[in-house]
Amino acid sequence: MSAPVWPALLGRFSWDALPFVRAWAHPDANEIIGAGAGGMVVAGALFAVALLTYLGRWRWLWREWITSLDHKKIGIMYVVLAFIMLARALIEANLMRLQQASAINAPGFVAPEHFAELFSTHGSIMIFFMAMPFLTGLMNYLVPLQIGSRDVAFPLVNAIGLWLTAAGAALMMASLVIGRFSTGGWSGYPPYTELAFSPGTGPDYWIWAVTLGSVASTLAGLNIAVTLYKMRCPGMKLMRMPLFCWTSLCTAILMVFAMPPLTVATALLALDRYLGFHFFTNTLGGNMMNYANLFWMFGHPEVYIVILPAFGIYSEVVSTFSGKELYGYISLVIATMAIAVLSFTVWLHHFFTMGQSADINAIFGIATMTIGVPTGVKIYNWIWTMFRGEVRFTTPMLYALAFMMTFVLGGLTGIILAFPPLDYLVHNTLFLVAHFHNMLIPGTLYGLVAAYTFWFPKAFGFRLNEFWGRVAVACWVIGFYLAFMPLYVLGAAGMTRRTQAVHEAAYRPWLYIAEVGAVILFCGLAALIVQLWVSIRDRDANRVPVGDPWDGRTLEWSIAAPPPEYNFAHIPHVERLDAFYHDKRSHAPYAAPPHYSAIEMPRNSRTAPVLGLAGAATGFALVWYMWWLAAVGAVAMVVTVIARSFVRDTERTITAEEIERTERAWLAEVARARPIPREIENSTANQGLAKVHA
Numbered sequence: 001m002s003a004p005v006w007p008a009l010l011g012r013f014s015w016d017a018l019p020f021v022r023a024w025a026h027p028d029a030n031e032i033i034g035a036g037a038g039g040m041v042v043a044g045a046l047f048a049v050a051l052l053t054y055l056g057r058w059r060w061l062w063r064e065w066i067t068s069l070d071h072k073k074i075g076i077m078y079v080v081l082a083f084i085m086l087a088r089a090l091i092e093a094n095l096m097r098l099q100q101a102s103a104i105n106a107p108g109f110v111a112p113e114h115f116a117e118l119f120s121t122h123g124s125i126m127i128f129f130m131a132m133p134f135l136t137g138l139m140n141y142l143v144p145l146q147i148g149s150r151d152v153a154f155p156l157v158n159a160i161g162l163w164l165t166a167a168g169a170a171l172m173m174a175s176l177v178i179g180r181f182s183t184g185g186w187s188g189y190p191p192y193t194e195l196a197f198s199p200g201t202g203p204d205y206w207i208w209a210v211t212l213g214s215v216a217s218t219l220a221g222l223n224i225a226v227t228l229y230k231m232r233c234p235g236m237k238l239m240r241m242p243l244f245c246w247t248s249l250c251t252a253i254l255m256v257f258a259m260p261p262l263t264v265a266t267a268l269l270a271l272d273r274y275l276g277f278h279f280f281t282n283t284l285g286g287n288m289m290n291y292a293n294l295f296w297m298f299g300h301p302e303v304y305i306v307i308l309p310a311f312g313i314y315s316e317v318v319s320t321f322s323g324k325e326l327y328g329y330i331s332l333v334i335a336t337m338a339i340a341v342l343s344f345t346v347w348l349h350h351f352f353t354m355g356q357s358a359d360i361n362a363i364f365g366i367a368t369m370t371i372g373v374p375t376g377v378k379i380y381n382w383i384w385t386m387f388r389g390e391v392r393f394t395t396p397m398l399y400a401l402a403f404m405m406t407f408v409l410g411g412l413t414g415i416i417l418a419f420p421p422l423d424y425l426v427h428n429t430l431f432l433v434a435h436f437h438n439m440l441i442p443g444t445l446y447g448l449v450a451a452y453t454f455w456f457p458k459a460f461g462f463r464l465n466e467f468w469g470r471v472a473v474a475c476w477v478i479g480f481y482l483a484f485m486p487l488y489v490l491g492a493a494g495m496t497r498r499t500q501a502v503h504e505a506a507y508r509p510w511l512y513i514a515e516v517g518a519v520i521l522f523c524g525l526a527a528l529i530v531q532l533w534v535s536i537r538d539r540d541a542n543r544v545p546v547g548d549p550w551d552g553r554t555l556e557w558s559i560a561a562p563p564p565e566y567n568f569a570h571i572p573h574v575e576r577l578d579a580f581y582h583d584k585r586s587h588a589p590y591a592a593p594p595h596y597s598a599i600e601m602p603r604n605s606r607t608a609p610v611l612g613l614a615g616a617a618t619g620f621a622l623v624w625y626m627w628w629l630a631a632v633g634a635v636a637m638v639v640t641v642i643a644r645s646f647v648r649d650t651e652r653t654i655t656a657e658e659i660e661r662t663e664r665a666w667l668a669e670v671a672r673a674r675p676i677p678r679e680i681e682n683s684t685a686n687q688g689l690a691k692v693h694a
């Protein structure tokens with residue numbers, strides 16, 4: 001480390017902190033990759049700034065998006081953030097596989113420290129800044145539409161959640177350009193992450209990024225739960241909610257109870273690192289087991305936070321594309337609640353080998369196996385939903401089918417790991433890595449991408465290209481099997497996880513196959529990018545303005561695509577499950593109401609983006625010991641909240657005339673559209689009006 005530059009102003013920053021300077025001094029493959037990654041972040045940011053300036057879109061971005069409190073726009077921004085972070089974390093996954101495949105009794109091209117940063121950022125990003133924002137975005141977008149509401153319960157809290165998440169993601173990105181990230185894994189275990197063993201900026205970047213993300217997720221959970229309890233339209237009893245709403249409710253409750261232990265764990269670790277406390281140190285009474293328990297009290301429910309929404313998505317997809325009511329709705333609801341409760345009783349299975357008695361291990365092992373039961377109920381229900389249905393093998397449905405087969409395999413290896421004596425054998429090996437990717441790729445990623453494909457036409461008014469969607473499915477599925485099945489073999493053969501160098505030549509063929517799989521997985525993302533490009537190019541031909549391209553069942557399909565700001569001109573009244581599906585068959589769902597009335601919607605607010613900016617600045621300042629900036633950021637946050645409490649004029653009225661104009665234009669589209677049967681729903685004839693038989 002060279003000497004700090006202007007310590008009072010720039011804290012512990014030194015020129016060495018810049019990867020470009022390091023690459024200049026030691027131009028080897030390792031440093032050049034680091035500088036390339038930093039360069040990509042800088043180039044991406046410059047490109048975005050240049051593009052916005054060239055198109056003159058700054059004001060538009062600020063007014064229409066950044067300051068918006070519209071739950072739909074906030075949802076879309078969450079998903080955009082998730083896709084950006086997915087790209088980075090997938091590149092890192094490819095680098096790790098390439099390193100292991102090329103470092104068999106050879107040094108490879110990534111140094112050990114750099115490799116440790118790669119698996120730490122890959123895990124932290126995939127969980128906190130890919131899966132979490134993606135599912136929070138989907139819940140934001142869909143929950144109000146599915147329960148017949150105009151908004152979420154707390155629109156401003158919603159926006160604050162988004163911008164705090166973005167602040168955390170910005171810190172993750174900053175760590176590529178200035179300084180280094182943690183080498184302590186996504187779980188950041190002390191004492192390794194304590195100051196004595198990791199004195200650099202890495203664990204501090206991890207602490208503040210994760211803290212911002214966890215506070216944001218707590219807020220998101222509160223908001224979604226209250227929305228589902230208080231904002232349902234008349235007649236929408238709890239047991240009439242679409243299954244995605246049920247899984248969102250259970251997820252939101254899990255967020256409210258599971259995120260605070262994480263916030264506490266990172267806060268205590270910060271006290272250790274910054275102020276010399278000893279919560280988790282090796283000496284002076286510290287005990288890292290306190291951290292392990294706190295972290296996994298969050299960490300295991302987190303697994304279900306990221307999987308339950310996908311269960312809801314698959315329920316909607318399977319039921320819609322089978323043309324049938326969900327089989328066993330009540331048992332699906334009960335199974336979801338059972339999983340949510342049980343998820344708090346199993347955290348100890350993450351450290352069977354860390355010293356508790358055999359009896360305690362046995363109890364947690366049995367509790368873990370119990371979770372297989374409600375999950376099995378769900379798989380059973382989806383299979384029976386398809387049985388004797390008119391199944392259409394569209395892109396989202398293909399994800400659902402791939403999920404059902406792959407997820408069950410992963411569940412079986414989970415039962416192996418739940419059995420403590422067997423866990424002792426494969427603990428800390430690639431077997432575990434194979435297992436959780438086997439759960440999270442089908443159980444989260446496939447679900448999120450299926451939802452993106454399924455609801456994209458609702459959000460943007462045109463369908464995504466089906467061919468490229470199928471190419472993406474093929475890549476994600478084939479890539480998954482090639483990348484992770486070899487890891488089971490390697491793990492059972494004793495190859496440890498998180499290893500930068502490999503000294504066993506017999507591993508070679510399996511590592512090669514895994515590397516090919518990782519490349520194919522990356523092609524899955526590339527196919528999604530091509531799909532988006534092609535779909536935007538052909539958007540006029542694929543418009544579905546009426547808003548119901550798949551003969552949908554729930555309320556979000558009953559309004560225009562894209563929906564107007566106020567969602568529903570008249571708040572719907574539902575009498576049963578899948579109300580819209582049955583309305584289409586018994587009533588005229590597109591009749592104009594006798595009159596329209598004015599609607600109040602929240603005004604835009606600068607509060608959330610300012611809090612996000614101040615949060616990012618404070619986190620960055622704490623990482624670099626720039627105390628003056630940390631103080632400025634913290635004061636700015638408090639002042640912003642106080643200032644907001646004096647704002648009286650928070651609502652904006654949409655006049656009845658404006659609503660009438662919007663609704664009439666849409667009803668004219670409905671009148672012009674030709675109802676189409678399901679066989680041609682993926683052709684340009686589909687304008688979003690479903691042909692139904694009464």
Ligand SMILES: [Cu+2]
Nearest residue numbers: 300303347349
């Ligand atoms: Cu677990």
